[in-house]
Amino acid sequence: MNYRMVTANTLKEGAVVFMTASGGWSQNVNDGKTVTAEEADTLLESAAASVADCSIVAPYLIEVEVAGGKVRPVRLREQIRAKGPTIQFRTSA
Amino acid sequence: MMYQYDEIDKTLVKERVDQYRDQVARRMRGELSEEEFRPLRLRNGLYMQLHAYMLRVAIPYGLLSSTQLRKLALIAREYDRGYGHFTTRQNIQYNWPNLEDTPDILDHLAEVEMNAIQTSGNVNRNVTSDPYAGVARDEIEDPRPYCEIVRQFLTLHPEFSFLPRKFKVAVTAAETDRAAINVHDIGLRIVKNDAGEVGFKVLVGGGLGRTPFIGKVIRDFLPKEELLRYLQAILRVYNMEGRRDNLFKARIKILVHELGTERFTEKIEAEYEASKSDTRLLMDGIEEDRIRAFFTPPTYESLSDDAPDVDAEAAGNPAFADWLNRNVVAHKQPGYAIVNISLKPMGEAPGDATAEQMDAVADLADQYSLGHLRVTHRQNLVLADVRKQDLVALWKALVALDFATPNIERITDIISCPGLDYCNLATARSIPVAQRISQRFADMKRQYDIGEIRINISGCINACGHHHVGHIGILGLEKNGEESYQITLGGSSDVDADIGKRIGPAFASEDVVDAVETLVNTYLDIRQDGERFLDTYRRVGQDPFKERLYAAY
Ligand code: SF4
Numbered sequence: 001m002n003y004r005m006v007t008a009n010t011l012k013e014g015a016v017v018f019m020t021a022s023g024g025w026s027q028n029v030n031d032g033k034t035v036t037a038e039e040a041d042t043l044l045e046s047a048a049a050s051v052a053d054c055s056i057v058a059p060y061l062i063e064v065e066v067a068g069g070k071v072r073p074v075r076l077r078e079q080i081r082a083k084g085p086t087i088q089f090r091t092s093a
Numbered sequence: 094m095m096y097q098y099d100e101i102d103k104t105l106v107k108e109r110v111d112q113y114r115d116q117v118a119r120r121m122r123g124e125l126s127e128e129e130f131r132p133l134r135l136r137n138g139l140y141m142q143l144h145a146y147m148l149r150v151a152i153p154y155g156l157l158s159s160t161q162l163r164k165l166a167l168i169a170r171e172y173d174r175g176y177g178h179f180t181t182r183q184n185i186q187y188n189w190p191n192l193e194d195t196p197d198i199l200d201h202l203a204e205v206e207m208n209a210i211q212t213s214g215n216v217n218r219n220v221t222s223d224p225y226a227g228v229a230r231d232e233i234e235d236p237r238p239y240c241e242i243v244r245q246f247l248t249l250h251p252e253f254s255f256l257p258r259k260f261k262v263a264v265t266a267a268e269t270d271r272a273a274i275n276v277h278d279i280g281l282r283i284v285k286n287d288a289g290e291v292g293f294k295v296l297v298g299g300g301l302g303r304t305p306f307i308g309k310v311i312r313d314f315l316p317k318e319e320l321l322r323y324l325q326a327i328l329r330v331y332n333m334e335g336r337r338d339n340l341f342k343a344r345i346k347i348l349v350h351e352l353g354t355e356r357f358t359e360k361i362e363a364e365y366e367a368s369k370s371d372t373r374l375l376m377d378g379i380e381e382d383r384i385r386a387f388f389t390p391p392t393y394e395s396l397s398d399d400a401p402d403v404d405a406e407a408a409g410n411p412a413f414a415d416w417l418n419r420n421v422v423a424h425k426q427p428g429y430a431i432v433n434i435s436l437k438p439m440g441e442a443p444g445d446a447t448a449e450q451m452d453a454v455a456d457l458a459d460q461y462s463l464g465h466l467r468v469t470h471r472q473n474l475v476l477a478d479v480r481k482q483d484l485v486a487l488w489k490a491l492v493a494l495d496f497a498t499p500n501i502e503r504i505t506d507i508i509s510c511p512g513l514d515y516c517n518l519a520t521a522r523s524i525p526v527a528q529r530i531s532q533r534f535a536d537m538k539r540q541y542d543i544g545e546i547r548i549n550i551s552g553c554i555n556a557c558g559h560h561h562v563g564h565i566g567i568l569g570l571e572k573n574g575e576e577s578y579q580i581t582l583g584g585s586s587d588v589d590a591d592i593g594k595r596i597g598p599a600f601a602s603e604d605v606v607d608a609v610e611t612l613v614n615t616y617l618d619i620r621q622d623g624e625r626f627l628d629t630y631r632r633v634g635q636d637p638f639k640e641r642l643y644a645a646y
Contacts, residue, residue: 011192012121013191014145014192024343052123054122054123058141073575077143085514
């Protein structure tokens with residue numbers, strides 16, 4: 001069965017974050033709170049407080065699978081958002 | 094050598110940064126909602142991408158001074174992750190800035206007469222041009238003064254600040270089209286008429302994206318002084334009649350297509366006639382001369398066009414000889430050369446440069462190229478004024494930077510948009526495909542055997558990677574949750590411009606590089622003497638390629 005999770009970007013850095021069980025935000029997808037499809041809208045509504053206090057922007061729901069205690073977004077786009085670019089960029093150092 | 098801000102420009106840019114700083118502060122305090130703030134940040138070039146904000150900085154017609162490049166390096170180092178990405182529109186993008194830092198970044202840019210104004214939104218975007226402008230042997234005159242005039246005319250122009258959709262202008266004066274004017278909303282080619290007068294050939298309605306079109310010629314010869322009046326007429330008709338009801342139909346190319354070239358041209362000519370009593374936009378030569386003065390050719394040394402040291406090095410050093418053949422181009426001034434810096438080392442992300450590389454190239458520009466450089470629409474850099482006698486030393490310095498790959502216009506000189514590794518709109522990755530193709534064809538001998546070929550890759554239908562005009566175009570899509578890649582053949586953005594045609598069903602990610610190789614091998618098998626990939630394709634059509642390609646799968 002697939003679950004739902006709320007994701008957003010932080011206002012300050014634009015970093016990808018996932019809503020945790022305590023209503024906070026983590027950059028680790030495994031910290032995200034997973035709910036059933038029926039509970040998804042309520043979870044999304046609860047993100048409004050973080051929009052109002054300017055910690056995050058544009059929250060939305062994603063579909064995730066949970067296997068072996070690890071969360072994996074279903075869509076490739078969300079997998080890449082969760083992990084970061086799949087390429088090595090040239091770094092200065 | 095390049096336009097310099099006057100007091101008006103300086104004040105304007107400074108005021109914009111101050112306004113923006115205030116807007117960011119209000120956003121951080123929650124006084125502006127994201128809905129309110131979004132259009133404001135976009136007007137200053139700040140997008141939200143997949144993992145972070147992205148700041149797009151305008152490099153007007155791709156021209157940079159070494160001082161500006163050093164500033165871009167500083168921004169990369171202090172405010173980003175140590176690198177920047179040069180784009181197909183001759184701009185640079187930073188992929189990781191913090192929102193709070195962006196006003197400071199814009200302040201830094203203003204210090205070197207740069208900005209991010211109109212790098213987003215439904216306005217005229219960066220006016221692009223030939224990276225060899227002013228030094229090309231095949232040009233009628235330097236197109237950059239006109240780029241600058243158009244830039245100034247359309248920057249914060251109240252009537253054209255809310256066009257139906259974004260708008261892109263490219264200008265060239267050369268026979269070879271290195272600015273892709275055929276795929277711009279307006280393409281201007283500087284031409285001479287029978288009387289020997291210089292003016293513009295005007296193309297309108299080119300563009301890629303969901304519905305690609307090659308621009309239509311609506312004027313074979315427009316007298317120079319009429320340029321702004323004519324542009325105004327085009328933009329007025331577009332502003333009034335462009336489709337605002339449908340985002341996908343809002344570009345001027347759709348208007349040209351729906352009306353037909355003839356009817357569209359009539360409307361432009363009527364609007365243009367109607368504005369004839371308004372002489373304010375008639376370029377009287379005074380402003381034109383003022384702008385042109387900024388682009389006065391440098392004082393070149395009188396040098397012999399022979400460079401015995403270069404010839405001797407080339408005779409004994411095949412790596413240098415390859416670079417000389419591939420990356421160095423004839424300059425209009427004897428004893429000088431145009432040097433292309435390849436930002437496509439094997440297996441790297443096309444168009445990326447680190448802060449160190451940018452600093453080093455800035456030093457090389459100072460040392461060897463009169464302190465300036467250009468960004469090309471194929472995501473490379475150009476040192477335009479190099480003395481031939483300095484070529485060996487410059488080459489050695491570029492080798493040390495990993496910027497001397499001798500692959501200009503060869504199969505690894507790939508255009509690639511950021512794709513799904515960065516871009517919010519992407520349907521598939523594009524950079525990793527470019528990297529894999531580059532690795533597959535890394536052998537230079539093989540690249541030279543294959544000859545001129547352009548591979549362009551986009552990560553979605555928006556076509557920022559110009560896939561429609563690649564000799565081989567690759568479009569990344571998502572099919573049932575998997576990346577797949579559609580291949581088009583026969584496109585070109587040069588004088589032989591055409592939109593590539595789809596060869597057949599898309600390929601899975603793991604098969605797409607094999608597919609490219611099959612296409613290339615097919616060409617090698619059937620080409621006739623002197624034919625490029627594109628020529629062979631145009632001679633034989635799709636069938637031989639299709640047969641080989643789909644027989645294998
Ligand atoms: S073509 Fe698509 S994926 Fe590539 S940069 Fe443009 S919008 Fe993004």
